[in-house]
Amino acid sequence: MANKPLLEFTDRGIYCAKGKFYIDPWKPVDDAVITHAHADHAYVGHKRYLAHHLSREVLLYRLGEINLQTVEYAETVMKNGVTISLYPAGHVIGSAQIRVEYKGEVWVVSGDYKVEDDGISTPFEPVKCHHFISECTFGMPVYQWKPQVQTFIEINNWWRSNLHNGLATVLVGYSLGKAQRILQNLDLFNGKVYTHGVIENTNEALRRNGVQLNPTERITPESIKEEVRKGIIIAPPSSVGTPWMRKFQPYSFGYCSGWMAIRGAKRRRAADRGFVLSDHADWDGLISAIDATGCECVYLTHGYTATFTRYLNEIGFNAKEVHTLYGGEEEEASPEPSPEKREPGTQVENANKGLSFGEDLGEAGGPAL
Known part of the structure; x- marks a missing residue:
């Protein structure tokens, strides 16, 4: 009888039977290793959590008091004879790829990742392995990101134009x-940065973790509207179309997302400007990242899995499509219900009842603002 693979795809998450732990499980388990603090990867209810130390305060903010162990990149942890180490994923602050090794066999779970250095997250680092588990949120040739410096030139010019025309500037992105x-990456010579309460809560958690962020000012009921309108307002997707946003009229509203690369996405989000800015790898980035691992097999968990699997197999990779519950956080910003038609049950369920889901999907306009 053939040996079971080191990592398996189960109804609870990615499981290591030899180590008796799960990676980014979506149902309660005893031991959970977490790639990053987004809601579709970090769920409430596990007995023990392991994550990168820069995720600590955000995880505690989103999930409450949990039994959390944190480590540095490349630090090793042993679980029942299996070696675990975390390496930068470049997705968000504290995001990690999980390297799992047992008797010379190496698997890497990427979580979500991008290969461009964004100036705030620890840059992506390829990790050699036999098996690589990868996302492919933007696994179609149409998704090709330009260097972020160009995007921020556009954003800063737009902000200056709004100031000249007497418009408030509202820019939407995940908290x-x-x-x-x-x-x-904003040009702060233009003015001050004001933040929605959900975003400022996250900023405060990151600052508690020692992350150095540019100055921001939380928008509260006491904030002076005309002063706020002179700066730039950063808000989450949940604020779009709410009374909270409308109180800053007249304004120009911009949306930052990889989905802005699709014709019509800006119109469907009711945005005045769409800026193509994603925290996921584009088409070329996915291929280069997978190639750099030197893996024998790649498993694609969420995004354009069927299309990207076919393409990778055509160009010589051994690629397999798997179904998981990942993809809910940024895919909520998609102009379509889902990148590809999925099997029933593969969408992220709103079962994560901690702060994590409410954070980006429905807290706008509440008293915390």
Whole structure:
């Protein structure tokens, strides 16, 4: 009888039977290793958590008081004879690829990743392995990102134009990852940065973790509207179309997402401007990252899995499509319900009842603002 693979895809998550732990499980387990703090990878209910130390405060903010062990990149942890180590994924602050080794066999679970250095997350680092588990959120040739410096030239010019025309500037991006990337790359000579409460809560958690972020000011009921309108407002997707956003009229509203590369996405999000800015790898980035691992087999977990699997097999990789519950955080910004039609049950269920899901999907306009 053939030996079971070191990592298996189960109804609870990616499981290592020899080590008796799961990676990014979506149902309660005893031992969970977490790639990053986004809601579709970090769920409530596990007995023990292991993650990178820069994820610590955000995980505690989102999930509450959990039994959390944190490590540095490349630090090793042993679980029942299996060696675990974390390496930078470049997705968001604290994101990690999970390297799992047993008797010379190496698997790497990438979580979500991007290969461009965004100036705030620890840059992606290829990890050699026999088996690589990869996302492919943007696994279609249409998704080709230009260097982020060009995108931020566009954003800063748009902000200046709005100031000249007497318009407030509202820029939308996810509270963990996108918001900090925007913050660190804005031209602050234009004015101050004001933040929605959900985003400022995340910023505060990261600052508690020792992350150095540019100055921001939380928008509260006491904030002076005309002063806020002179700066730039960073808000989460959940704020779009709410009374909270409308109180800053007249404004120009911009949306930052990889989905802005699709014709019509800006219109469907009701945005005045769409900026192509993603915290996931584009088509070329996915291929280069997978190739750099030197893996014998690649497993594709979420995104354009069927299309990308076929393409990788055509160009000589041994690629397999697997079904997981990942993909809910950034895919909520997609102009379509899902990148590809999936099997029933593969969408992320709103079963994660901690702060994590409410954070980006429905807290806008509440008293915390």
